[in-house]
Amino acid sequence: MALLEVRDLRVSFDTPDGAVRAVRGLSFDVEAGQTLAVVGESGSGKSVATQTITGLTRGAQVSGTAFFDGTDLISADQATLRRLRGAQIGMIFQDPLSSLHPHYRIGWQIVEMIRAHDREISKQAARRRAAELLTLVGIPRAAERIDDYPHQFSGGMRQRVMIAMAMALDPALLIADEPTTALDVTVQAQVLNVMRRLQDQFGTAIILITHDLGVVAEMADEVVVMYAGSAMERAPRRDIFYRNHHPYTQGLLASLPARSSERLTPIPGSPPSLISLPPGCPFATRCPHVFDKCRAEAPPLIDVGGDPRHQSACWLPHDLSEAIAS
Structure with missing residues (x-):
């Protein structure tokens, strides 16, 4: 049994012009320790599919199943989803500046995330864990920079902070939504290396949402090609590139x-x-x-x-x- 099994996922939104069928019958599996890349043009349903799985598309009409380690995320209540998000399913969003609160220090935000899922851990222990994570993702002088605000970090460094926060509790699954968009090539390579190193160390499964086929070639084990809300092709990475x-x-x-x-x-x-x-x-x-x-x-x-x-x-x-x- 795969770590995550999604079957016939359908997501639609009511609008004044009619129902937007954003995801139409999507199915895929994600194995532990493997990377699934979901690719396609903007508007193909990549982000909506993964946000729906984690309960972040409130107001949408959703059907299908998404079994994560035996729990159906689609029918799960909000308390169950809150328990799983962060602890078992980490998320990296496209724009780290909008995902990090501008009024709070980086270290405080990581500490609060850790303690939200483990109230038995002290603030001091959570802070030490936050510094370790920032060091792990390549933030220089992490013990000092832990008290900096998000605007004091570059785009690449903020993305590393998001990776550190997502990996804080060693989740089994990491969903990375366009994690290298708007980063220059050098920083993009550094961010991907961090993700790959963490995957090797913790055995984390990754869903990588991207439109960059160069990133797919470097990171993916399996690939789902989406168009207009549906999967057009699904295959191992080499087949996508050489036997498509x-x-x-x-x-x-x-x-x-x-x-x-x-x-x-x-x-x-x-x-x-x-x-x-x-x-x-x-x-x-x-x-x-x-x-x-x-x-x-x-x-x-x-x-x-x-x-x-x-x-x-x-x-x-x-x-x-x-x-x-x-």
Whole structure:
């Protein structure tokens, strides 16, 4: 049994214009000690899916299951979710400055988070733990900087503080939502190294939400490619990069810069409205291989080449040699 098993997750929001179907039938597993990357364009449902799992999309209509270590997070009450968040499920959000309170010192915020889940630990012991964590994630002079405010840290350092806070109680699962966005390449590499080192040390499972395929290549074991709220392809990392099947996955990879002298190959068009999705495959309006069946019937996830670990939601032949020939 996987550490986290999500099945047929559906999330929608009522708006004056109609229901936004943000996540539509998403399923995936996360194994202990492994990294699952969830990739796709902005608005594909990546963040909504993980926030729903942790009970952070109040007011949404939610169905499906998400069993974490035997507990269904979707049907769990708020007291159970508060107990699990932080202690068993750590979270790193995209913008650390908006996640850290500007009026309180870094050390105080980490101490309060630790003591919220363990009231038996003294403030002094929690403070020592906070300093150890800041040292662990590479904050220089952590014993001194523990009393600094968030604005006194750079973007990369604030992200490290968020990682330290998320790892404070050695959670079994870490959800990292665009943890390297807006960071320069050097700082991005440092943050990823911190996450990888902590994973090796504590055996933490990671869900990494990103649109950066370079980060995926460096960090992921398994990959889910999302588009318009659904999984288009799900496979081990090497299959996504070297044996991919879905035209959307191929489009994402083709849009990466290969050599500085080459022009980028963008995916034409734009994603469909999640309020009024067209019939058939949601990618049909942008797909270079579209045919009549694509516009009429939405394809299910089907094993590629007979491998249950590699699935694609596409009507093209699922034998890769036949798909290439067609």
